[in-house]
Amino acid sequence: xxxxxxxxxxxxxxxxxxxxxxxxxxxxxxxxxxxxxxxxxxxxxxxxxxxxxxxxxxxxxxxxxxxxxxxxxxxxxxxxxxxxxxxxxxxxxxxxxxxxxxxxxxxxxxxxxxxxxxxxxxxxxxxxxxxxxxxxxxxxxxxxxxxxxxxxxxxxxxxxxxxxxxxxxxxxxxxxxxxxxxxx
Numbered sequence: 001x002x003x004x005x006x007x008x009x010x011x012x013x014x015x016x017x018x019x020x021x022x023x024x025x026x027x028x029x030x031x032x033x034x035x036x037x038x039x040x041x042x043x044x045x046x047x048x049x050x051x052x053x054x055x056x057x058x059x060x061x062x063x064x065x066x067x068x069x070x071x072x073x074x075x076x077x078x079x080x081x082x083x084x085x086x087x088x089x090x091x092x093x094x095x096x097x098x099x100x101x102x103x104x105x106x107x108x109x110x111x112x113x114x115x116x117x118x119x120x121x122x123x124x125x126x127x128x129x130x131x132x133x134x135x136x137x138x139x140x141x142x143x144x145x146x147x148x149x150x151x152x153x154x155x156x157x158x159x160x161x162x163x164x165x166x167x168x169x170x171x172x173x174x175x176x177x178x179x180x181x182x183x184x
Contacts, residue, residue, distance in 0.1 A: 010061065013054065014052070026051075029054065036055050036116075044113070045067040047067060048103075049122065051080070052083055072099050073097070081095040100119075101137075104141060108144070115152075117155050119145055131164065138172050139175060
């Protein structure tokens with residue numbers, strides 16, 4: 001079977017090495033996942049674009065009060081759910097199939113507040129031509145997340161788009177923060 005179990009930062013994962021996105025698991029985020037685990041203690045966490053739940057699981061095992069893991073892919077969410085059970089955190093981790101671009105504005109209408117939001121989307125651009133459109137997408141989700149967070153809340157945000165350079169990404173974050181009326 002192409003599904004294997006791996007362990008990283010003390011977290012157990014089932015990984016589909018054949019049908020998962022690319023390799024099915026992104027090892028380059030190991031230290032960022034560990035950092036999320038350390039920051040999550042006692043927090044209510046929203047992990048967007050969770051894939052198979054890696055950031056969410058680190059948060060839950062790091063002592064988060066509650067974690068909501070969201071991905072548009074039903075099969076990814078099922079794998080995240082299985083990984084939550086495998087790590088004994090199903091009682092504190094909900095896995096939801098939803099489009100993050102639709103979900104974040106909906107959450108603004110609800111009283112439930114998160115104090116830690118993680119954004120680790122797939123690449124929004126694979127070419128220089130579409131970089132501007134991608135930056136608009138990154139700005140939208142970051143702006144929405146910033147509006148949801150209380151003062152002193154945490155935002156962990158990522159981009160795996162080669163063409164979204166660090167300089168462009170930081171410029172986008174500053175713009176999103178200004179529009180959201182928050183200080184980073």
